[in-house]
Amino acid sequence: MSSREIHVIVVGGSWAGITAVHELIDLSHVTYPRLHITLVEQRTHYFHKTGAIRGLVDQKYADKMFLSYQNLFLDGSGVTNPFHRFVCAKLAHVFEHFIELEGGTRMFYDYLIIATGSTYTSLPVTQSADEIDCRARYHRMRNAIDAARSILFVGGGAVGVGISCEIAELHPKKCVMLAHARDRLFNEDLSDSFASNTESLMRKMGVELILGETVVSTTATEDDDDDFSTLAHEEWTVKPQTVVTKSGRRITCDLVIWTTGSRPNTEFMQSLSATSDKDSLLVDGDSGHINVLSTLQLRDVRCANIFAVGDVNSLSYSEKYATNAMLQAKHAVANIRLLMDECYDYRMKMSPGLAAETALRAQLVPYTCTRNKQVVVALGKNKEISNTVMAKLNSWARGAKRGRRYMLDKAEKLLNC
Numbered sequence: 001m002s003s004r005e006i007h008v009i010v011v012g013g014s015w016a017g018i019t020a021v022h023e024l025i026d027l028s029h030v031t032y033p034r035l036h037i038t039l040v041e042q043r044t045h046y047f048h049k050t051g052a053i054r055g056l057v058d059q060k061y062a063d064k065m066f067l068s069y070q071n072l073f074l075d076g077s078g079v080t081n082p083f084h085r086f087v088c089a090k091l092a093h094v095f096e097h098f099i100e101l102e103g104g105t106r107m108f109y110d111y112l113i114i115a116t117g118s119t120y121t122s123l124p125v126t127q128s129a130d131e132i133d134c135r136a137r138y139h140r141m142r143n144a145i146d147a148a149r150s151i152l153f154v155g156g157g158a159v160g161v162g163i164s165c166e167i168a169e170l171h172p173k174k175c176v177m178l179a180h181a182r183d184r185l186f187n188e189d190l191s192d193s194f195a196s197n198t199e200s201l202m203r204k205m206g207v208e209l210i211l212g213e214t215v216v217s218t219t220a221t222e223d224d225d226d227d228f229s230t231l232a233h234e235e236w237t238v239k240p241q242t243v244v245t246k247s248g249r250r251i252t253c254d255l256v257i258w259t260t261g262s263r264p265n266t267e268f269m270q271s272l273s274a275t276s277d278k279d280s281l282l283v284d285g286d287s288g289h290i291n292v293l294s295t296l297q298l299r300d301v302r303c304a305n306i307f308a309v310g311d312v313n314s315l316s317y318s319e320k321y322a323t324n325a326m327l328q329a330k331h332a333v334a335n336i337r338l339l340m341d342e343c344y345d346y347r348m349k350m351s352p353g354l355a356a357e358t359a360l361r362a363q364l365v366p367y368t369c370t371r372n373k374q375v376v377v378a379l380g381k382n383k384e385i386s387n388t389v390m391a392k393l394n395s396w397a398r399g400a401k402r403g404r405r406y407m408l409d410k411a412e413k414l415l416n417c
């Protein structure tokens, strides 16, 4: 046991962040009882983004998607450790030894874990930090789906496929269309046969697939031109509209839902990038992800004590799953422990050379990215498609047969709800 006071800040209270907090709590029980753990999260509540698809068509499920953080730090006897705390605030800037929150509050750290994930601009509900507003936005999204007679989804990745199938299943009389730029569904990282099997199942469910068509503009009505660049960020609006594709095809519908990609939340990295080494590119210029080493540390020798985990980091797209975010968080905390064991938190009292040597001595372990990725995509409430037999078996073992819960039970458990 060490009696050192060590401050660890975790930013982002979702899969990666909450898992990191749990691992740190375990570490405080075993070896570092004076570990101060702070979770900084911009939302007042946990929002179960992973279940956003199901909540849109299932009110009971939707009601359970907003969870409180208040029990996160409760120990077995129902007491909150005074060394740990939840801070509801938005991270504005990261510096080498402290972070600055919106409003100017500074918090110093020995180790920092950035787990700020990504924003799905196409899901307006994910852009809200306040629970009441978040619920209201979600309600408006559900109302829009109810009101629309014909819905066009733009983007045939897992999210577009998932939502369109849920809606086609629940509302068989609605016209449900899905446009995708590639000739096959999904991205290149999934096989053609998986895509074509998904396509035939979707067609059977009544989803009209418009493949090989890139949507380039939308007009709300004949006399009302929308600013195309802002459409993907808008609230979902039901009105007659015509969508035009690159090839000139016109598609009419009364609700367009963009299910195209996501953007990592990394604006706060500018402060660190500005003072960083010339050769260290902390944030990828194209994708916006935080560049990490295989140890999940930032790519700058001065930032050996800063880790980025989950959707926010530069690991491959096949890592952008809740399950992987949790694995990475566990790995990062294990590596932080190695640094702690070498007393790297004393680095401010060391010369830069000694600090670098200490970081090396810790012999951090590289994270192994998922190989032979198992993919399961739900097509409606009780149907799903898997890319391998193992994926199918695992999904079944996790309860797919009872109707997919999109890991809501797991989130409840992590938050002690």
Ligand SMILES: Cc1cc2nc3c(=O)[nH]c(=O)nc-3n(C[C@H](O)[C@H](O)[C@H](O)COP(=O)(O)OP(=O)(O)OC[C@H]3O[C@@H](n4cnc5c(N)ncnc54)[C@H](O)[C@@H]3O)c2cc1C
Binding pocket: 011, 012, 013, 014, 015, 016, 017, 040, 041, 042, 043, 049, 050, 051, 052, 053, 089, 090, 091, 092, 115, 116, 117, 118, 119, 120, 159, 265, 268, 309, 310, 311, 312, 320, 321, 322, 323, 324, 325, 406
């Ligand atoms: C519709 C949908 C369905 C999905 N289905 C599945 C599935 O079935 N299985 C699966 O494994 N994965 C699924 N995923 C992917 C999964 O949800 C993500 O991979 C996972 O949420 C990533 O977790 P994370 O902790 O890295 O980031 P996020 O979940 O994005 O969380 C980031 C957190 O950081 C907070 N934050 C952001 N910026 C700041 C800031 N500046 N200051 C403070 N806090 C901040 C956010 O509020 C948020 O709470 C799905 C995703 C979507 C959108």
